[in-house]
Amino acid sequence: MTISEVSEKYGLSADTLRYYEKAGLIPQVRRRESGIRDYSEADCGWVEFIKCMRGAGLSIETLVEYVNLYQKGKRTERKRRNLLVAERDRLKAKMEEMAKTLERLNYKIKVYDTKILSCEKDLLARKE
């Protein structure tokens, strides 16, 4: 797959894909003799994984570390696991914070709805 196909498929610009690769967010993609990137299934898997993790707010720095460990082989499994656990916990905490804010927003909206409703009632009453 060419970079533009991958870009299309995952909704990431070619610039971003090259940037991710250069930064070490995904392993080096193999090239044709001409030097053009040819994304394998595995490469696409990485792109998708990284897109997903970035979408949840994991930092590039952290993900680079994960990929680094991955490339060092089986010896690093425990470290990788621990890195994921730490990120999982951070994500969970963030979601809990957001859940509280969501509730707060819902409450505020309800208050506004009552306010607006009572205001409309007033207007109607005045019409009679």
Added chain:
Amino acid sequence: MTISEVSEKYGLSADTLRYYEKAGLIPQVRRRESGIRDYSEADCGWVEFIKCMRGAGLSIETLVEYVNLYQKGKRTERKRRNLLVAERDRLKAKMEEMAKTLERLNYKIKVYDTKILSCEKDLLARKE
């Protein structure tokens, strides 16, 4: 309350508090004759509200708009309500995305745990 007290109370730097005020994220704080900010209860309420909303990822731009509407009075209630609904929906969507990623992380961790466990078993077996 002085700026440093508010800073302490909410864990936002004095710089950030001044920045928020200047940017219109919170209404103008009243000053003493000397020109020093003197945060009222209401001001603190705003600071806390903004901190909470920023923590959930609402943009400064959006919050500035909300505060602007608020300062224009009752006439803007419906607009404020609609703004909050839009942000609530965005937040909800974000949380759903994050929930999926959380599940994915949990699954990956589980896979690592099995891998690591089976590796340890191997080592033990070899000892005998």
Added chain:
DNA sequence: GTTTGACTTGGATTTAACTCAAAGTAATAT
């Protein structure tokens, strides 16, 4: 066979949200 379009690299620019620095004034502690 030349024009078009996709690709390459490396470096510069952008954006959001702070964060810091410089230069100066005012209040407080000793």
Added chain:
DNA sequence: ATATTACTTTGAGTTAAATCCAAGTCAAAC
């Protein structure tokens, strides 16, 4: 009274994460 601390303003610098640009190469369509 003087030294320290907290505050003021304006404007510059920082950070993360892209995103864009320039200059150039290559393959393919017409």
